[in-house]
Amino acid sequence: MKRIAVLIAGLAAASPGNSQELKIGFLAPMTGIFAQIGKDMENGFQMYIDEQKGNFAGAKVTFIVEDEEGKPPVGVRKAEKLARQDNVHMLVGGLLASTGYAIAPVSNRVKTVYVLSIAAADDLTQRDLKQYPYIVRTSWTSSQPHHPLGKWACENGFKTVSAIAADYAFGHEVLGGFQKAFEDCGGKVIQKIWPPLGTKDFGPYIPTIKRDADAIFSLMVGPMALQFPKQLQEAGIKKPVIGGGTSYDEFVLPSMGDEVLGHVSALQYSAAIDTPKNREFVRKYREKYGKVPSYYSESNYTTAQMIHEVMKQTKGKWPGPEKFIQMITQLKLDTPRGPVRFDDMRNPIQNIYIKKVEKKKLHGFDKDELWNTVIHTYPEVSQFFTYKKEEFLKQPVYNRDFPPCKHCN
Amino acid sequence: MKRIWILLSVLALAAAVAPFTGPFVILLLAQILVLGIIAMSVDLLLGYTGLPSLGQAAYLGVGAYLTAILATKFGIGLGWDFWLVVLMGMAAGAATAGFFGLFAIRASGVYFLMITLALGMCVWGLAYRWNSLTGGDNGINMRGRPKFGIELANDLTFFYVVLGLFIASFFALHLLVSSPFGKSLVGIRERELRMRILGYNTWLHKYIAFVIAGGFGGLAGVLWAHLNGIVSPVDVLLPASVDALLMVVLGGPGTLVGGLIGATVVVFLREYLATIVQWWQYVLGAVYVLTILYLPGGIMGLFKGGKA
Numbered sequence: 001m002k003r004i005a006v007l008i009a010g011l012a013a014a015s016p017g018n019s020q021e022l023k024i025g026f027l028a029p030m031t032g033i034f035a036q037i038g039k040d041m042e043n044g045f046q047m048y049i050d051e052q053k054g055n056f057a058g059a060k061v062t063f064i065v066e067d068e069e070g071k072p073p074v075g076v077r078k079a080e081k082l083a084r085q086d087n088v089h090m091l092v093g094g095l096l097a098s099t100g101y102a103i104a105p106v107s108n109r110v111k112t113v114y115v116l117s118i119a120a121a122d123d124l125t126q127r128d129l130k131q132y133p134y135i136v137r138t139s140w141t142s143s144q145p146h147h148p149l150g151k152w153a154c155e156n157g158f159k160t161v162s163a164i165a166a167d168y169a170f171g172h173e174v175l176g177g178f179q180k181a182f183e184d185c186g187g188k189v190i191q192k193i194w195p196p197l198g199t200k201d202f203g204p205y206i207p208t209i210k211r212d213a214d215a216i217f218s219l220m221v222g223p224m225a226l227q228f229p230k231q232l233q234e235a236g237i238k239k240p241v242i243g244g245g246t247s248y249d250e251f252v253l254p255s256m257g258d259e260v261l262g263h264v265s266a267l268q269y270s271a272a273i274d275t276p277k278n279r280e281f282v283r284k285y286r287e288k289y290g291k292v293p294s295y296y297s298e299s300n301y302t303t304a305q306m307i308h309e310v311m312k313q314t315k316g317k318w319p320g321p322e323k324f325i326q327m328i329t330q331l332k333l334d335t336p337r338g339p340v341r342f343d344d345m346r347n348p349i350q351n352i353y354i355k356k357v358e359k360k361k362l363h364g365f366d367k368d369e370l371w372n373t374v375i376h377t378y379p380e381v382s383q384f385f386t387y388k389k390e391e392f393l394k395q396p397v398y399n400r401d402f403p404p405c406k407h408c409n
Numbered sequence: 410m411k412r413i414w415i416l417l418s419v420l421a422l423a424a425a426v427a428p429f430t431g432p433f434v435i436l437l438l439a440q441i442l443v444l445g446i447i448a449m450s451v452d453l454l455l456g457y458t459g460l461p462s463l464g465q466a467a468y469l470g471v472g473a474y475l476t477a478i479l480a481t482k483f484g485i486g487l488g489w490d491f492w493l494v495v496l497m498g499m500a501a502g503a504a505t506a507g508f509f510g511l512f513a514i515r516a517s518g519v520y521f522l523m524i525t526l527a528l529g530m531c532v533w534g535l536a537y538r539w540n541s542l543t544g545g546d547n548g549i550n551m552r553g554r555p556k557f558g559i560e561l562a563n564d565l566t567f568f569y570v571v572l573g574l575f576i577a578s579f580f581a582l583h584l585l586v587s588s589p590f591g592k593s594l595v596g597i598r599e600r601e602l603r604m605r606i607l608g609y610n611t612w613l614h615k616y617i618a619f620v621i622a623g624g625f626g627g628l629a630g631v632l633w634a635h636l637n638g639i640v641s642p643v644d645v646l647l648p649a650s651v652d653a654l655l656m657v658v659l660g661g662p663g664t665l666v667g668g669l670i671g672a673t674v675v676v677f678l679r680e681y682l683a684t685i686v687q688w689w690q691y692v693l694g695a696v697y698v699l700t701i702l703y704l705p706g707g708i709m710g711l712f713k714g715g716k717a
Contacts, residue, residue, distance in 0.1 A: 030687060071643045072641045073548070073641045073643050080436055081680060081684070085433040097547075098548065101550055102550055102638075102641075105550060105552075105638055105639075109638075168547055169546075169547045196546065
């Protein structure tokens with residue numbers, strides 16, 4: 001009996017896979033309102049694996065996708081399953097910022113690397129970083145593109161802004177970042193409206209938007225992004241709109257109409273970036289999946305590339321979680337979104353693009369389509385923008401009440 | 410009586426085998442036991458009193474949020490006071506049920522279903538929109554499980570604690586349904602009018618059963634919070650209540666044990682089938698439909714003496 005117990009315990013404790021196999025557990029919503037975003041995420045990662053024929057420098061890649069349904073508790077359950085049952089080397093993904101916050105503690109419990117390839121939860125690579133030795137982020141913090149956007153809006157003549165943002169961690173942090181930079185440069189956020197995540201009818205919110213604002217700042221996610229500009233136009237509001245990255249990303253853009261022309265947003269990626277690397281990426285992705293890649297696809301494609309780069313250095317041998325985290329943060333890569341390197345808090349330093357929705361032909365495709373044309377580039381932006389890291393970290397994480405809305409009423 | 414011995418030996422077997430299963434299976438076993446507690450509380454209402462509650466997740470939510478808020482905001486419940494929180498969770502669940510019961514117990518049948526659904530959604534609404542207290546859509550992430558001599562952070566230890574509480578709940582509820590009070594609940598289920606003519610205050614009987622069920626819902630909530638390390642409005646949403654109700658229907662209403670069997674089937678289908686196919690929900694749906702059509706007594710109905 002004792003021998004059997006030892007044997008079973010030995011099996012259970014066996015280190016994940018063997019040295020020439022790389023097991024990646026991928027968390028993305030496959031059902032529910034975010035299912036299509038989940039598909040974009042998976043496609044991006046899968047495309048890179050397919051390009052390498054499932055072989056990362058000699059290690060055979062096993063790619064296990066679990067449906068996190070866009071719900072944090074489900075994300076936790078699936079992460080536990082991937083780590084405990086499938087013995088994956090790393091967890092990748094998680095869509096919502098709230099899911100990111102929920103899965104990070106799991107990475108500690110199961111001592112497994114967690115690569116945040118989408119979930120933009122600010123604090124994980126800021127004030128909470130010390131608690132989570134096994135996480136690294138390859139995408140962005142919620143506020144990272146929106147600090148520069150705030151500065152840009154202020155420098156381009158907007159004095160007062162009325163803001164409407166999805167009411168959860170990501171929305172709070174996006175608007176917080178925008179507000180801080182915008183107000184530090186002299187602008188005023190005069191109103192904050194918080195519709196719940198997943199709102200489809202903005203009827204109760206649009207009439208409350210203050211008429212004297214110069215512009216509207218909107219942060220929408222997934223299907224919300226489609227509805228808001230339409231309903232804004234139907235209400236006859238013609239104010240300029242500036243938006244958080246996900247309000248106009250390429251995931252929703254093809255389904256949008258002329259109501260969004262001229263809207264400005266910011267993100268670390270646009271499918272319209274005019275570099276050979278990106279043109280090639282967009283062309284290949286479109287050929288394979290029939291649509292233009294969104295940042296969800298690019299970020300996961302790039303994440304797969306980063307993992308591959310680490311495996312190249314180890315010649316296909318899994319370096320262990322601590323070493324992996326250390327190695328991946330040393331990388332400097334040229335990616336479709338531009339050059340990417342990491343700061344000392346395991347978050348990328350990258351270009352931030354201010355983009356305007358335009359209708360035109362691009363990248364040799366023969367139809368008039370909506371593209372996020374880059375109108376200004378802020379090179380090498382870190383999650384702290386131009387602020388001093390120490391001082392930045394002294395303020396609380398952006399939330400519903402921070403920064404306080406000094407100019408409301 | 411025989412059934413109890415069978416249940417106890419199954420649980421003892423689970424307890425003995427648990428250390429040798431994988432780390433994921435232990436988590437699932439704990440999850441089954443917690444869901445088993447809430448399913449038993451639904452069974453007290455559905456199986457014994459004839460009240461189909463579609464809002465049981467509300468009490469689980471109250472217990473879970475209480476635990477998470479006390480732990481993260483006040484640091485209460487992370488040591489010996491965990492047991493205090495267990496009692497507080499039960500009290501909070503019972504108190505909420507006591508309040509809701511004033512509205513719900515007037516109704517019966519489909520109307521009871523609808524009113525418990527509506528009341529359950531009120532709790533969800535609070536969890537979703539009362540940002541300063543509940544963290545809104547983000548939910549509350551907990552920093553770790555309690556530690557008092559034994560460390561609940563160890564999944565096996567946690568499993569045994571949950572098992573202990575499950576067995577305690579089972580015996581408490583078993584005692585309750587075997588008592589004269591329990592018999593009068595069954596009488597109400599069978600024919601309320603007759604019970605009233607016999608002089609029973611049926612409203613009060615149903616109300617007390619409702620409050621007790623709420624208390625056990627709260628207990629399940631306390632454990633649920635520590636099991637997942639996160640409490641989110643999703644936990645309180647309608648599907649959670651529907652699941653609890655269907656687990657009872659699946660396992661066999663009016664048996665107490667049925668809830669645990671239903672929870673076992675649902676959890677294993679959900680966790681393993683979902684990995685293999687994306688249309689696992691259809692399979693689960695088919696299982697429910699077939700059970701209702703061909704096994705009105707649930708899985709327990711397969712064995713003789715399905716009904717109490």
